[in-house]
Amino acid sequence: MMRDLFPWYQPIVETASGRIAGYEALARQKNEVGDVVSAGAFFSDSKHSLENRIAADRSVRYQALSGLNELPGDSFISLNLSPEWLQFIAQTTRLPTLDMLRELDADPSRVMIEITELGGDLGLIQKAVDRYREAGFRIAIDDFGADFSQLDRVALLTPDVVKLDMKLLRDGLDNPRNAAMIQLLGEMASRLGAKVLCEGVETEEAYFLALSCNAYYTQVFLFSEAKAEAAPTECFKSQMISLREDYRDRALDSSMRNHWLAGKVSAELIALRELIKTSESAYGEIDLEHYLPTPQVLRFYLCDRSGNQISPNYENRQGSWNVDNAQRGSNWSWRPYFIELLASDDIDRRLVFSKPYHDIYAGQLSQTAALLIDDDRILLADMIINPPDRDLIYSHHGMQAQSVAVY
Incomplete structure (x- = not known):
């Protein structure tokens, strides 16, 4: 045999x-x-x-x-x-x-x-x-x-x-x-x-x-x-070069969309930061009555510079806000994006994103963004990622962990 x-x-x-x-x-x-x-x-x-x-x-x-x-x-x-x-x-x-x-x-x-x-x-x-x-x-x-x-x-x-x-x-x-x-x-x-x-x-x-x-x-x-x-060792080289170039072009297009999305998120979170600064009551409550977020915002919350959550979760429920105190007092200082923000030389102008993850509660692909509010507080916002339909490269890469300058 x-x-x-x-x-x-x-x-x-x-x-x-x-x-x-x-x-x-x-x-x-x-x-x-x-x-x-x-x-x-x-x-x-x-x-x-x-x-x-x-x-x-x-x-x-x-x-x-x-x-x-x-x-x-x-x-x-x-x-x-x-x-x-x-x-x-x-x-x-x-x-x-x-x-x-x-x-x-x-x-x-x-x-x-x-x-x-x-x-x-x-x-x-x-x-x-x-x-x-x-x-x-x-x-x-x-x-x-x-x-x-x-x-x-x-x-x-x-x-x-x-x-x-x-x-x-x-x-x-x-x-x-x-x-x-x-x-x-x-x-x-x-x-x-x-x-x-x-x-x-x-x-x-x-x-x-x-x-x-x-x-x-x-x-x-x-x-x-x-x-x-x-x-022969060279027999697939031209096909492989073509595939690599196609991948590069699609990945580049995905990255450009990532930068566009980061800019869009930056604008929204900067507006939210200014709202927090100007509308917060003496009791620490934030007036969100006239703030209508995009559906991309799942929730936001505030931490001190030690990572302790000092606010409730403000949950976006189809354009209205639900206040959830369950996570108040939790500590997020161990999260890589939190450390990355604190380590930035230009922390007051830096927006840091986490790696993509599936949000446990929303069941959707998400990322957390971190932005300094003032010397004592940091804004954290959980955002939904919406990759274009049938875009394999974007679906696989998402908006990867990154930090961008904001002005």
């Missing part, structure tokens, strides 16, 4: 250059009518003994590595390894893949070991990963985000590359919350020191989402599925 299995190569494209940086070797076989299909069913079929599956896997691995020296000198091969395999390796003195490379006179630094899941004995997996790394291999974790209980394992294994779960990428195209989740995973992977790889990129919109997740690499099925021969 193992002679019937063979590798095909899925290109891994580097975002910055548009070149193919590496190839994932995927096991293939022919079905009853001679069509080439995935061999995944063979490896998951318990009818085949573990020993036979390991032998078949090593056969495919050897075939893939046999062509490594024929690839451009800076490209790499990515090989999938199951934790079952790794646990065997951890208990032996040999690394079969390293033995293959020595036989083929190939460089281990051009091979990425891709761990397909993180179940099993973590101690044994870590021991095997450490041995591969010491031998010069790169390490990747597949399906990052598929199981959030395993995030601590990713931090422990310190992979060179993290592959974001393909299902999350697809789901993110239709659901802003899923998009936010996968963007957060991309940010988390980068902060852990790993390069982000997005696989399963089948459309332009999926590619744009991948870029918003800080994808260093992509596997772009949009251009090519796995093939019997490794594609």
Whole structure:
């Protein structure tokens, strides 16, 4: 059976250059009518003994590595390894893949070991990963985000590359919350020191989402599925440049709208600040009878410079105001936007926005804006973000955390 299995190569494209940086070797076989299909069913079929599956896997691995020296000198091969395999390796003195490379006179630094899941004995997996790394291999974790209980394992294994779960990428195209989740995973992977790889990129919109997740690499099925021969490294470069330019133009348009929106918010909050200064009673009550906010304003409240909330929440209820004292006395000094405002050299002329978030009460994408009222008080306002319909870039980026000068 193992002679019937063979590798095909899925290109891994580097975002910055548009070149193919590496190839994932995927096991293939022919079905009853001679069509080439995935061999995944063979490896998951318990009818085949573990020993036979390991032998078949090593056969495919050897075939893939046999062509490594024929690839451009800076490209790499990515090989999938199951934790079952790794646990065997951890208990032996040999690394079969390293033995293959020595036989083929190939460089281990051009091979990425891709761990397909993180179940099993973590101690044994870590021991095997450490041995591969010491031998010069790169390490990747597949399906990052598929199981959030395993995030601590990713931090422990310190992979060179993290592959974001393909299902999350697809789901993110239709659901802003899923998009936010996968963007957060991309940010988390980068902060852990790993390069982000997005696989399963089948459309332009999926590619744009991948870029918003800080994808260093992509596997772009949009251009090519796995093939019997490794594609030339420059073959997708013109398409990738075109996609990057399209993304840049759309992101630039989004950023320009962000600046326009920030200006609009600034004008409204400056007007509110002046109203607070001039209409506040001796008892600290604000006369809002003649102040009609835009629907974008969810609520506002006042804090002292220590972050203590010294006013009720003034809730916008379809153009009328509801006073809610539940949060009075809360402290918001730990919020990043609050600290950013206090740290500004021009605090009296600075408006600071938080990162986008989903407001718990309104259930909508929102941001908080912070503006100095006077030497003792700060105005905080929760604002709804209304991205244009069907604008993927804007939906993914929102009006990001920023600060703007106001006059």
